[in-house]
Amino acid sequence: MSNVLLVTSSPRGSEGLSTRFATQLATQLAEQVPGTTLTLRDLAAAPLDHIGEAYVVGRATPPDTRTAAQAEAVQLAERLVAELAAADAVVIGSAMINFGPPSPLKAWFDHVIWPRVTFRYAGNSVEGLLKGKKVYLVTASGGDFSEEPLAAWDYQSGYLKHLLGFIGLTDIEHLRVEGTAHGPEAAQAAVASADKALQSLLQRAARPLTATPDSVEATQ
Numbered sequence: 001m002s003n004v005l006l007v008t009s010s011p012r013g014s015e016g017l018s019t020r021f022a023t024q025l026a027t028q029l030a031e032q033v034p035g036t037t038l039t040l041r042d043l044a045a046a047p048l049d050h051i052g053e054a055y056v057v058g059r060a061t062p063p064d065t066r067t068a069a070q071a072e073a074v075q076l077a078e079r080l081v082a083e084l085a086a087a088d089a090v091v092i093g094s095a096m097i098n099f100g101p102p103s104p105l106k107a108w109f110d111h112v113i114w115p116r117v118t119f120r121y122a123g124n125s126v127e128g129l130l131k132g133k134k135v136y137l138v139t140a141s142g143g144d145f146s147e148e149p150l151a152a153w154d155y156q157s158g159y160l161k162h163l164l165g166f167i168g169l170t171d172i173e174h175l176r177v178e179g180t181a182h183g184p185e186a187a188q189a190a191v192a193s194a195d196k197a198l199q200s201l202l203q204r205a206a207r208p209l210t211a212t213p214d215s216v217e218a219t220q
C-alpha cells in the first residue's frame with residue numbers, strides 16, 4: 001500500500017499547466033503501484049486561510065488551554081501535516097505568479113513547516129523530520145527561467161526546493177513547463193517538452209529499486 005499526495009495551486013483553473021502536468025504525474029505514479037491511494041489537496045479550489053495569531057500563538061499553547069479559535073487553527077495544521085507525513089510520494093504543482101509560487105501554496109507551507117513537528121533545531125543546524133519521501137515539483141511559468149539571463153529571476157523553484165529541504169524532503173525531481181508566454185508555437189513546444197520530461201520521469205519511477213547489470217558493473 002502506498003500513498004501519493006497531489007498538491008495543486010494554479011489560479012488558472014482547468015487552463016493551469018502546473019495542475020495538468022502534476023495531476024497527470026500523480027495519477028500515473030499511483031497507477032504504477034496497485035492499491036495506491038491518491039489524495040488531492042487542491043489549494044486553488046479550497047484555499048487555506050493565511051496563518052494568523054490563532055495559529056501562531058495556538059501552536060505554542062498547551063492543547064488544553066487553547067481558545068476555540070486556536071484549537072481550530074492548530075487542528076487544521078495537524079491535518080495538513082498528517083496528510084503530508086502519510087505520503088510516500090508528493091507531487092506539487094506551482095504556477096509562477098510574480099516570480100514566486102502562488103500565495104495559496106505559500107500558505108500551505110506556512111502550515112506544514114512547524115518546529116519540533118516537521119523540523120527541529122539540532123545544535124547549530126536544522127534537521128528536517130519528514131524523510132524518505134520522493135517529491136515531484138512541477139513548476140509552470142510564462143518566461144523561460146532554466147537558463148541565463150533569466151535564471152536569477154526565478155524566485156519560485158529554488159525557494160520551493162529550499163522549503164521542502166528544510167523539512168527533510170530533499171529527494172526532489174523538478175519538471176518545468178516554461179516559456180509559454182512567447183506565442184502559440186513556443187507554448188506548444190513547451191508543452192511537448194514537458195510531456196517528454198514527464199514520460200521520462202514516469203519511466204524512472206517505474207524502475208525497480210534493485211541493482212541493474214549496468215549499476216553493478218559501475219560499482220565494480
Ligand SMILES: Cc1cc2nc3c(=O)[nH]c(=O)nc-3n(C[C@H](O)[C@H](O)[C@H](O)COP(=O)(O)O)c2cc1C
Nearest residue numbers: 010012016017018095096097098099140141142143
Ligand atoms: C497573475 C499572474 C502573474 C504571473 N506572473 C508571472 C511572472 O512573474 N513570470 C512569468 O514568467 N510568468 C508569469 N505569469 C504567467 C504564468 O506563470 C504562466 O501562465 C504559467 O503557465 C502559470 O502556471 P499554470 O499554467 O499552472 O497556471 C503570471 C500569470 C498570472 C496569471
